[in-house]
Every structure is written in structure tokens, then in C-alpha cells.
Amino acid sequence: MFFERRPGPMDPQGEVTMLLTAWANGDQTALNKLIPLVYAELHRIARRAWSEQQQYNTLQPTALINEAYLKLANVENASFQDRCHFFAVSCTAMRQILVNHARQRLADKRGGEHVKLSLDEAQPVVHQEAAEIVALHEALEALQAIDPRKAKVVEMRYFGGLGIEETAEALGVSVGTVNRDWRLARSWLIRHMNRENP
Amino acid sequence: MNPQPAWEEIERLYFEALNLPEAERKAMLAGLGPALRDEVESLLRADSSDALPLSPPVHMAADLLDAQPDALTPGQRVAGYEVDSLISVGGMGEVYLARDAAGRPVALKLLRRHLIANPQAVDRFETEARAASALRHPNIVTVYESGESPEGLFIAMEWLDGSTFRVVMDAGAAELAQAMDWGAQAAGALSAAHSAGILHRDIKPENIILCKNGVVKILDFGLARQGEPARPEEISSGASGTISGSLSGTLLYMPPEILRGETATSASDVYSLGTFLYELATGRHPFAGETPLDVFEAIEYRVVPPVRSLRAAIPLEVDRLISRMLDRVPDRRPTATEASEVLAARAELA
Numbered sequence: 001m002f003f004e005r006r007p008g009p010m011d012p013q014g015e016v017t018m019l020l021t022a023w024a025n026g027d028q029t030a031l032n033k034l035i036p037l038v039y040a041e042l043h044r045i046a047r048r049a050w051s052e053q054q055q056y057n058t059l060q061p062t063a064l065i066n067e068a069y070l071k072l073a074n075v076e077n078a079s080f081q082d083r084c085h086f087f088a089v090s091c092t093a094m095r096q097i098l099v100n101h102a103r104q105r106l107a108d109k110r111g112g113e114h115v116k117l118s119l120d121e122a123q124p125v126v127h128q129e130a131a132e133i134v135a136l137h138e139a140l141e142a143l144q145a146i147d148p149r150k151a152k153v154v155e156m157r158y159f160g161g162l163g164i165e166e167t168a169e170a171l172g173v174s175v176g177t178v179n180r181d182w183r184l185a186r187s188w189l190i191r192h193m194n195r196e197n198p
Numbered sequence: 199m200n201p202q203p204a205w206e207e208i209e210r211l212y213f214e215a216l217n218l219p220e221a222e223r224k225a226m227l228a229g230l231g232p233a234l235r236d237e238v239e240s241l242l243r244a245d246s247s248d249a250l251p252l253s254p255p256v257h258m259a260a261d262l263l264d265a266q267p268d269a270l271t272p273g274q275r276v277a278g279y280e281v282d283s284l285i286s287v288g289g290m291g292e293v294y295l296a297r298d299a300a301g302r303p304v305a306l307k308l309l310r311r312h313l314i315a316n317p318q319a320v321d322r323f324e325t326e327a328r329a330a331s332a333l334r335h336p337n338i339v340t341v342y343e344s345g346e347s348p349e350g351l352f353i354a355m356e357w358l359d360g361s362t363f364r365v366v367m368d369a370g371a372a373e374l375a376q377a378m379d380w381g382a383q384a385a386g387a388l389s390a391a392h393s394a395g396i397l398h399r400d401i402k403p404e405n406i407i408l409c410k411n412g413v414v415k416i417l418d419f420g421l422a423r424q425g426e427p428a429r430p431e432e433i434s435s436g437a438s439g440t441i442s443g444s445l446s447g448t449l450l451y452m453p454p455e456i457l458r459g460e461t462a463t464s465a466s467d468v469y470s471l472g473t474f475l476y477e478l479a480t481g482r483h484p485f486a487g488e489t490p491l492d493v494f495e496a497i498e499y500r501v502v503p504p505v506r507s508l509r510a511a512i513p514l515e516v517d518r519l520i521s522r523m524l525d526r527v528p529d530r531r532p533t534a535t536e537a538s539e540v541l542a543a544r545a546e547l548a
Contacts, residue, residue, distance in 0.1 A: 146205055147205060180213065183216075183245065184209055184212055184213070184241070186244075186245070187212070187241040187242070187244040187245040188241060188244070190244035190247050191240050191241060191243075191244040194244070
């Protein structure tokens, strides 16, 4: 035998299900263990999707999250609530991934180290988007202190790419509530960002 | 001051104002205290702004996948080997020039599991380690050791000083006697693999190395199998590099039976080698085409001119051999052993 198949990082399914249950039962430390697992999986899926498709428009965060869910959660035994919890965690992980990456991009650009000559028209868009993501992330942290649920709604919709209904489902609130949260949160965030970066 | 009730108040007034017609809204706001009015008014102004398109950041998601993992740095150790420099990197992992304990150069293939998204990559890596280790032949790259280190799965292989036949052929037509000798060596390697029951399944110039001492070595047994069916999509997406690159690279050497989804046999390897020999002898690829579809069609239907019609000096036996290797019916092709014998005999005569 050349390679021994080891349980652990390569087979995190059982661990994820266990942590989701623990988190659902009120164990907050479980969340901190869950996020890195989901984070790694999202990264893996995203990378694979990228190498297979090489197309921007096919990379929807929500598709990545769905795939991570199928891969990580014990779907057959998972309850509806498990699924909702998983989506909530995934959106947080997706936010971390995107924000870290956006910061990296902005740093590269400022430092001038990123000498990746490209005539790709997407580049300016990407930089603008990177700045927008970081600004939104910071504004969202401020909103979180005032109204955590509204911040969560934005996180799920913007960073997770979830629709209104999926977001309502994941948060266990009505569609009307998500709509209202979304609308006020959006106004609040725009105002906050205008004040921070006039 | 307790901010929480204030926020709820703001929220209530914000939605109340949103639902009012313009005139009534103004009247309602005018009735509020200055601080509260300022809060609600500024939020309403933001509501009508289109500053934040709250859609998921799709470009960013795509962009972040572009980033390559950091390579190992010189001096870093993997198992008993010290990394010297990065040679190549692709979807299937990285290849480093490294040194063993005695300071001898080795080629170190490394697959960093956590950085690899392609689920086929690990299988392919393990297959390569197993297949190549099972083969000892002067014309097959020697695997010294393989295993798992904290950095990932690794294969330590003989360091080959030379270039791939892609590079050799790009440099121009080869001398005939030399081409036949190289062909004989490559066919000999396949013959040995087939005798051991191992199919290569991805024979192409990129996987055949000409060492500076004139020795030919076949590498990349990552798709090797023992008599299992091969599928075109598996081969195309399993090969190194990007999909588009690997598809065009591999497709050109793909036998018609594999395109049709049939089982690969030793005759499939012989066909791929025949395509390579044709190109090596004439400088022309028999199934070249503008698009993958053209190549598909050429492999299925093109009547390929005999190599002697392109280069008259090619001996008749070699011309016949290559034509038989390219026969669309696998059973009519010669074995790799026969090909090796014919080519070796002609190379000696020349």
C-alpha cells in the first residue's frame, strides 16, 4: 500500500453533522469549529468549479454552498433545521473567503507587487468590487452591533447569494420580515458607507 | 441613552414613512424631534440611492480561484528530500527539482491535498505511483519512493536531464536513423508495460522525454490502468493543465475506439504511439485540425497519406508499420513489441 486512506480532514462529513447538531443545541464553540471546515470545502469546490468552467457567470456562491452542503452534511439524516444551520454557517464562511480575498487583492494592487498584466476587461470591475466588498463587510460589522438579524440577512443574501425565500427559511422568519430587514439594512449600509468614505 | 429602543423607533418610523405619499411623509417627518428626523430622513435618502447593488459578488468569487497556492521554498524538506526549485505547476500538483540525502537530484512530484480541488487528482497520483513503481525498464522513468508527508502526497522520481518530444519536434525534423531509434526505445517501453499488464493510456509527445544522453523515457503513468475501460472525458479532464489545453493535447493522440467510448487495450497505446511516430518522422500530425471537432472527424474518417509520400527516405517497413499502427481496427494493429523490433532493426541498418 502506497497511500493509506485516513479519516479526518478528507472525510469531514460526520464531524460537520456532529458540530451542526451541537450548535443547534446551543453550543457556540461548535460554530467556531464548523466555519473552518466549511471554509475549506467552499474553497475546494470553488477551485474545482473554476478549473472546470473558467467562466465567471457560472460561479454562483449559492451553487457552491449547495454543493458544499451535499458534500459535507449527512443529507439523508439531516433535518430541515440542520440544513438551515448549514446555510447560515456557509454564508459566514463565504463572507470570510470573499473578504480575505478582496483585502488581498487591494493590498496587491497598492503594493504594486501583483504584476499580472492583463487586458481582461473584468479587472477594473474586480478591483472596484474588492473595495466594495471590504467596505460592505466593515459596514456590516457595525450593523451587527445594532441589529444582528438584519446583518445576517445581508450576509446571506449578498455573500451567500441566497434568495429571499432561502434566507427566510435559513433564519426561521417570514419572507415579509426578510424583505423588510433587507430594505432597511440596505439603506442603513449605504448611509454608513457614505459617511465612512464620502 | 439606550440605543436599542431608539433603533426600533427608527425602524418603525422608517417603514411608516415609506408607506406614506410624499406630502404626508413630509408632514410626518416634520412632527419628529430633530435627531430622530435626521435619522429617518437620511435612511430614506439612502433607500432611493442605487449605490449598493446588493447582488452576490460573482466576479470576486471567480477571481479568488485564480490565485495559485504558494510554492514550497528552496531548502524546505519533503520526507527525506530537500526542495531546490519549482519546475512546473498544474492542476495535478507541482514538480520540484529536489535532492536526496546523498545530494543527488530527484524529480519530486507533490500533491498538496488540501489545495487540490480535483477529486481525480489524488486517484491519478496514486495510480501513477503504483504503476510506475511496478515497472522497471530503462525507457520508463524510475520511481524511487512514494508516500505521504505533512506537505502532501509525493512521488520521488529519477531526475531526467532532457526535454519532452513536444519541444524536440518543435525544433525541426529529426534525422531519420535517430527518429527510428527513439521510436524503438519508446515502443520497447510500451512493450514492457504491456507485458506487465499495464496500459499507459495517455501516450503523447508531452509524456515522452528525450534525455541528453539520447535515452528515451516514458513518464506520467497517472492514467495507467490494468485492463479497465477508458472514457474520453476521463482522459481529457484528467490530463495536466487546463481543460482546453489538455483536451487539444490529448485528443490528437486519442485512438478512434476511445473516442467512441470503447475499452482501451494495449492496441490503443500502440495507436497513440503510431500517431507520435508519424509526427516524429514527417513533422506533420496526421490528424491535425483547426478545432477539436475537426480533429474528431479526422481521427474517425481522414485518409492519412503514408509517411513515405511525405518523406521518401523512410524505409518501406517503417512506412507499413506506422500505417498498421494507425489502423482504425484495434485488432489489426501490431503489438508494441513488434513495433519496437521493426524500428530497432531499421535504425541499426540506417
